[in-house]
Amino acid sequence: MPIEFETPKPIVQMQFMLQTVADNMMRPYSRHFDENEHEIPYSYIEFMHTAMKASGVGSIAPQGDPPEGQEANPKRPPIAYQMLASMLEMLAWGDVGMYLITPGGGLGAAAVQAAGTPEQKARFLARFSEEKPTFGAMCMTEPQAGSDTSAIRTRAVLDEKTNEWVINGQKIFVTAGDKAFNPHDEFGKGFLVVWASIDQSAGRAGMRAFVVETGTPGVTITKLENKMGIRVSDTAAIALDNVRVPFENVLGSATVDKNITGFKGAMATFDATRPLVAATGVGVARAALDEVKKMLAEQGVTIRYGLPRQKLSSVEREVIDMEIMLRSAWLMVLKAVWMADNKQPNALESSMSKIKSGDIVTKITQKAVEIMGPLGYNRAYLLEKWFRDAKITDIYEGTGQINRLVVARHLLGYSGSELR
Amino acid sequence: MIGFTLTDEQKMLVEAVGRYAKSDLRPAAHEAEEGRQLPSKLIKRGWELGILQASVPDGYGGFGDHSTVTSALAAEALAFGDLAGALAVLTPSLFVTPLLLAGAEAQKQHFIPPVIEADWKPYSAALIESSYDFDPNDLKTTARLDGADYVLDGAKTCVPYAAEAETLIVYARLDGETRAFIVPSKAQGLAVSERIKLMSLNALPLYDLTLTGVRVPLANKLDGDFTTILASMRVTNAALALGVAQAAFEYARDYAKEREAFGVKIAQKQAIAFMLAEMATEIEGARLLTWEAAWKLDTAKPDASTAAYFAGIGAADMAMLVTDRAVQILGGHGYVRDHPVEMWMRNGRGFATFTGLSIL
Numbered sequence: 001m002p003i004e005f006e007t008p009k010p011i012v013q014m015q016f017m018l019q020t021v022a023d024n025m026m027r028p029y030s031r032h033f034d035e036n037e038h039e040i041p042y043s044y045i046e047f048m049h050t051a052m053k054a055s056g057v058g059s060i061a062p063q064g065d066p067p068e069g070q071e072a073n074p075k076r077p078p079i080a081y082q083m084l085a086s087m088l089e090m091l092a093w094g095d096v097g098m099y100l101i102t103p104g105g106g107l108g109a110a111a112v113q114a115a116g117t118p119e120q121k122a123r124f125l126a127r128f129s130e131e132k133p134t135f136g137a138m139c140m141t142e143p144q145a146g147s148d149t150s151a152i153r154t155r156a157v158l159d160e161k162t163n164e165w166v167i168n169g170q171k172i173f174v175t176a177g178d179k180a181f182n183p184h185d186e187f188g189k190g191f192l193v194v195w196a197s198i199d200q201s202a203g204r205a206g207m208r209a210f211v212v213e214t215g216t217p218g219v220t221i222t223k224l225e226n227k228m229g230i231r232v233s234d235t236a237a238i239a240l241d242n243v244r245v246p247f248e249n250v251l252g253s254a255t256v257d258k259n260i261t262g263f264k265g266a267m268a269t270f271d272a273t274r275p276l277v278a279a280t281g282v283g284v285a286r287a288a289l290d291e292v293k294k295m296l297a298e299q300g301v302t303i304r305y306g307l308p309r310q311k312l313s314s315v316e317r318e319v320i321d322m323e324i325m326l327r328s329a330w331l332m333v334l335k336a337v338w339m340a341d342n343k344q345p346n347a348l349e350s351s352m353s354k355i356k357s358g359d360i361v362t363k364i365t366q367k368a369v370e371i372m373g374p375l376g377y378n379r380a381y382l383l384e385k386w387f388r389d390a391k392i393t394d395i396y397e398g399t400g401q402i403n404r405l406v407v408a409r410h411l412l413g414y415s416g417s418e419l420r
Numbered sequence: 421m422i423g424f425t426l427t428d429e430q431k432m433l434v435e436a437v438g439r440y441a442k443s444d445l446r447p448a449a450h451e452a453e454e455g456r457q458l459p460s461k462l463i464k465r466g467w468e469l470g471i472l473q474a475s476v477p478d479g480y481g482g483f484g485d486h487s488t489v490t491s492a493l494a495a496e497a498l499a500f501g502d503l504a505g506a507l508a509v510l511t512p513s514l515f516v517t518p519l520l521l522a523g524a525e526a527q528k529q530h531f532i533p534p535v536i537e538a539d540w541k542p543y544s545a546a547l548i549e550s551s552y553d554f555d556p557n558d559l560k561t562t563a564r565l566d567g568a569d570y571v572l573d574g575a576k577t578c579v580p581y582a583a584e585a586e587t588l589i590v591y592a593r594l595d596g597e598t599r600a601f602i603v604p605s606k607a608q609g610l611a612v613s614e615r616i617k618l619m620s621l622n623a624l625p626l627y628d629l630t631l632t633g634v635r636v637p638l639a640n641k642l643d644g645d646f647t648t649i650l651a652s653m654r655v656t657n658a659a660l661a662l663g664v665a666q667a668a669f670e671y672a673r674d675y676a677k678e679r680e681a682f683g684v685k686i687a688q689k690q691a692i693a694f695m696l697a698e699m700a701t702e703i704e705g706a707r708l709l710t711w712e713a714a715w716k717l718d719t720a721k722p723d724a725s726t727a728a729y730f731a732g733i734g735a736a737d738m739a740m741l742v743t744d745r746a747v748q749i750l751g752g753h754g755y756v757r758d759h760p761v762e763m764w765m766r767n768g769r770g771f772a773t774f775t776g777l778s779i780l
Contacts, residue, residue, distance in 0.1 A: 001423020002430075003489050005712045006719075008421055077421055305726050309733070309772075310553040324734040328705030331712060335704075338422050352701045401694070408693035411700055412677060419688050 001077055001338075005331075008079050011086045018087060021051070022094025027382075030095045033232035034385050038224055040179070041098060041232060042186055049103045049133035081272075081337035085279040089330070092283025093290075096389050099280060100233035101135070101176050103187070104128050108136025108180060110273055111193040115209050115251040124211055127188055134188035137180035139171035139238060140195050147402045150204050154196040154240065158247070158254075165210055165250060167196055167218075167243040173396075177236025178221055181214055189214045194240065198254070209251040218243035229388030274350040274397055275336035278357035281393035282330045285361040288368040288386045289322050295372055295381075318367055325360040332356050348410040351403040358394030358403075365390040424711075430490050434497045436469055441501025441663075446760075449502035452623035453763055456615075458508050466509035467540035471498070472516060475780065481533035486520055488652060488714035491780035492659040496707075499663025503767045504623035506660060510778050511580045515543035517779045518589055518600050521652060522644025531587070531602065542581030545589040545600075546629050547653075547776030550577045556591070556598060556650050556776065561631065563592040563599060569635040570594070570601060572609075575628065578777060582612045582627035590631065591646070591776075600649065602640040609634040620766035651717055651728035653779045658710040658728075658735035660778060661771040662703065665739045668746035668764040669699045675750055675759075692749055699742045706731070706738040736771035743768030 007015075025044050033041055091099035100106070105128045112124045127134050145151035154169025171194065174180075180190040192212045199206035212219060223237040247254070293303065296315065303316050312320065332353040339346035365387040369376035376383045394400045409419050426434065444465055452458045471494045476482025498506040512535050519531055535543050549560055561574025572592050582588065582605070590603045603610065613628035673696055676687035686692045713731035716724035743765040747754035754761045 001421050001425055002427050003425070003711050003715060004421060004423045004719075005715050006421055077423075079422075082422060306557065306729050308553060308555050311555060320730075320733065324709070324730045324737075327712075327730060328709045328734060331708035332701075332705055334422055335424050335708060338424060349704075352704055355697070355701050356705055404694045404697040405690070407697040407700065408687075408690075411673060411696055412687050412693065414688070414693075419690075419693055 005334075007086075008082070011079065011083055014083065015086055015090050018090040018094075021047070022090060026091070026094030026098050030098075030232075030382055030385065031379070033095075033097065034229075037226060037231040038234060039232075040184075040186075041101070044098055045101065045103055045133050045186075052104060053129055078341040081275075081340040082334065085276055085333055085337040088276050089279040089283040089286070089333075092280035093287045094283075095232070096280050096284050096393075097230035097232035099283075100230060101179060103133035103135055103179075105134070105136035105190075106176055106180075107138035107273065108191060108193045111138050111209050112136075112211070112251060114272060117252065120211075120248075120251060124191065127190070130188055132186065132188035135176045135180040135190040136193065137174050137176045137190070137236075138193050138195075139174050139177070141173040142170055143172055147399055149195070149207075152195060152197060152207065154194065155200065156196040156198050156208065156210055156250075158198070159244070162244070163247045164244045165247065167194060167210060167212070167240045167245065169194075169196060169240050171238040171240070172236075173225070174236040174238055175233060175396075177238055178224060178234040181212075181219060181236070181238070182221055183215055192219070192238070193251070194243075198250075208254070210245055211249040211251065212240075212243060212245055213249075216243055216245065228391060229385065230392055271347050271350050272340060274354040274403070275333050275340070275346075277393065277397040278329070278333045278336070278350075278353040281357035281361035281390070282326065282333060284386050284390050284393065285322075285326050285329070285357075285364040288365045288383060288390070289319070289326055291381070291383055291386075292322075292368045292371055293319065295375060315371055318371055322364045322367060325364060329353070329356045329360045348407060351398070351406040351410075354398060355400055355403045355407065358400045361390040361393045426493065430493055433471070433474065433490065434493050437471060437494050437497040438500065440466060440469055441498055441506075445498070445501025445505040446667075449505065449623075449760065449763070450757070452502070452504060453620070454622070454757070456622045458505055458623045462505065463508050463540050466498070466505065467512075469509075472510070472513045472780065473536055475513075476516065476520065476532060476536050480520075480528050481536035486517075488655055488717040489711060491652075492655055492710055492714040495656050495659035495778070495780050496663040496666070499660040500667045501663075502623075503660060503664050503764075503770075504621045506663070507580060507621065507624050507778055509540070510656075510780055512540065512543045513780045514545035514580065514778065515587065515589055517652060518545065518642060518649050521648050522600060522642040522646070524643055527602070527639070527642065541586065542584040543587055544579055544581050544585040545591070545776075545779075546576035546579040546582070547591045548576060548578045548773070550575065550628070556653075557646075559591060559593040559598055561590070561592040563594040563601060563641075565594075566635075569637060570641060572601060572603070572631045572634040572636065575630045577616065577626075577628045578618075578773075579612075579627050579629050580777065581625055582629055583615075583625065588629075589642075590629075590634075592631075594641075598646040598650075600642040600646065601636050602642070603631075603634060603636055607634050607636065618770070620763060620770060647725050648717065649779065650775075651713070651725045653775050654728040654732035655710060655714050655717065656778045656780045657771055657775045658706065658713070658731040659780075660774070661735040661739035661768075662707050662710060664764050664767045664771075665699075665703050665706075665735075665742040668743045668761055668768070669696070669703060671759070671761055671764075672696065672699070672746040672749040672754075675753075686749070695745045695749060699745050702738045702741055706735040709734045732775060739768040739771050 156165045156167045194210045197206045218241045220239045225235040336349040336353040473482045474484040475486045563570045609632040611630045709731045713727035716727045746761040
């Protein structure tokens with residue numbers, strides 16, 4: 001498509017719909033679930049599940065290629081990722097914590113999409129459009145392995161007698177880990193995707209993802225974190241003690257081959273999800289900026305767009321700078337997902353969009369609290385909550401620094417060993 | 421729909437401009453800056469690329485349609501070579517583009533073809549005024565109606581080729597709004613200063629202008645809205661900032677891959693690599709803002725003017741940051757004039773002030 005910026009009609013309609021969801025199903029409850037960490041917003045979850053089933057969306061995870069025989073309409077440019085990014089931006093504008101516990105598989109399903117065989121996709125993903133809301137979660141981070149995922153110690157060993165994988169290790173920072181793994185009457189049977197090594201000597205080539213079903217013996221949720229923000233979203237620590245899963249639950253190939261690194265699956269997941277996480281950051285930033293503009297308008301302050309900076313008040317200047325940051329971050333997200341829609345390699349643009357979004361959402365929410373002074377800092381308003389929610393954008397799914405490393409390696413043509 | 425792909429025509433234009441920027445403008449830039457002069461052959465070759473001509477419909481002597489998006493792409497590619505050279509090549513568009521955007525049919529027919537169909541000639545425009553809070557929408561230069569004439573009074577600065585120009589556009593406040601007036605340089609009451617000196621752009625002849633009771637006939641006022649002209653100026657300025665920033669980024673990147681310290685290339689140090697990552701990220705963000713603003717102007721979106729304002733500020737801030745980082749990456753070598761980055765940093769600060777120095 002030539003250079004143009006007309007939001008496709010289906011996306012505009014979806015945004016209109018989700019604005020209603022944000023206004024009615026999220027914002028009125030934001031404060032309550034922030035103050036009562038670990039309470040579950042069943043009404044939101046139920047509603048989203050029903051709505052997604054009715055609209056045929058099924059999941060808000062990346063969908064991958066259409067199944068064979070169902071070619072995408074060649075006359076219409078593909079917009080699935082653009083649609084997804086726009087949905088997530090709007091839901092995060094409502095409440096990014098609640099968005100994170102939207103049923104439909106989340107990062108767990110994304111990993112199955114990225115690394116699973118067609119049979120596995122069919123087997124594991126069907127549950128998300130069944131009767132009850134169902135969750136998936138991704139277990140990557142370990143206490144000693146954050147951004148350096150090659151330091152992962154969790155191991156999977158094949159028991160050839162039973163043809164089962166035996167997994168041992170510890171995982172932390174698992175978003176929706178409780179809802180995906182612990183049995184809840186209100187929810188369907190979900191799963192965890194656990195990253196583990198099948199051959200420690202092979203490094204990243206030995207890494208594989210395993211689907212661990214709800215209730216599998218040996219898995220214990222040892223802790224739900226108390227966090228600075230996104231408090232409605234549960235963040236689990238998980239112990240795996242001789243956890244047995246069927247052979248078929250390893251995503252992709254089980255043979256260790258230096259040429260097909262198992263890790264590519266994880267990295268492909270990140271290329272696909274980074275601009276989506278960036279989109280949620282933009283959503284939070286827009287929420288804060290909208291609120292500042294609304295509160296200022298109530299105080300009789302108008303922002304005089306178009307004036308030279310020298311003629312602006314300090315507050316006007318801040319607001320205009322925030323608008324500029326916000327818009328450029330969103331456009332970078334759009335470009336990254338547009339490239340994904342058009343099957344162009346977008347690792348560079350994905351990471352750039354994540355850097356930008358992490359930067360601007362922290363800055364905008366910080367400025368928002370500062371500008372509104374005692375109002376910004378007061379829990380009677382949501383600005384201080386968004387300030388706390390925002391910070392995670394610059395941390396999860398690759399910190400700003402890891403993404404700078406990714407971007408720099410691309411720009412310089414360096415390998416991981418040349419730029420460490 | 422959303423899209424980020426250049427059309428085939430745009431690609432061809434950007435490639436042609438890019439070749440000229442790389443093999444003509446860039447090699448001449450240092451000497452031009454130090455010697456305060458651009459070779460006329462250099463400008464002539466740039467003019468012959470047909471950047472402006474391609475944005476003027478054939479009814480007025482050109483061979484294309486005005487597209488702000490295409491103009492932004494071309495302006496960036498040109499400034500990648502050298503900003504002063506780019507501004508010189510584009511000087512006639514200071515006269516032609518406002519006519520295209522805001523002129524009446526008769527004015528277009530009369531004024532545009534002689535510029536477009538000839539060799540490069542210095543037709544110019546005067547917008548900027550010498551005050552810290554200069555505001556294009558609140559000019560101190562005034563126009564008033566007196567019989568069959570408008571009478572212009574005021575002072576302008578940073579007017580390219582004012583001494584050589586045959587005809588200029590002068591912007592002045594009429595009934596509280598900014599309007600464009602076509603003024604022959606021989607008009608009585610119009611005085612041009614000696615060349616002025618700025619922090620950069622030494623190669624570009626720039627002048628102050630004073631207007632004392634300058635009379636122009638009614639037919640010399642452009643009736644169209646100034647809003648679109650200003651928005652286009654902001655987009656062009658942003659696009660030029662992108663070109664300079666991209667040049668500085670690439671130069672610093674290549675230097676960092678050559679220069680060694682502590683036994684490795686300095687690009688292998690995160691302190692340097694992260695600066696480069698941030699520079700590229702900021703350039704990308706500003707570029708997309710600029711493209712979007714250009715597209716909004718082309719499609720006459722109601723918020724086009726605000727988008728152009730955002731692009732202008734965003735790109736100026738970006739250019740300052742990126743050019744500063746480029747000098748920093750080269751260290752002491754960045755500070756000496758043997759390398760172009762210090763000039764780009766001096767250029768970089770200018771974009772906050774340069775709105776009105778170009779419009780394509």
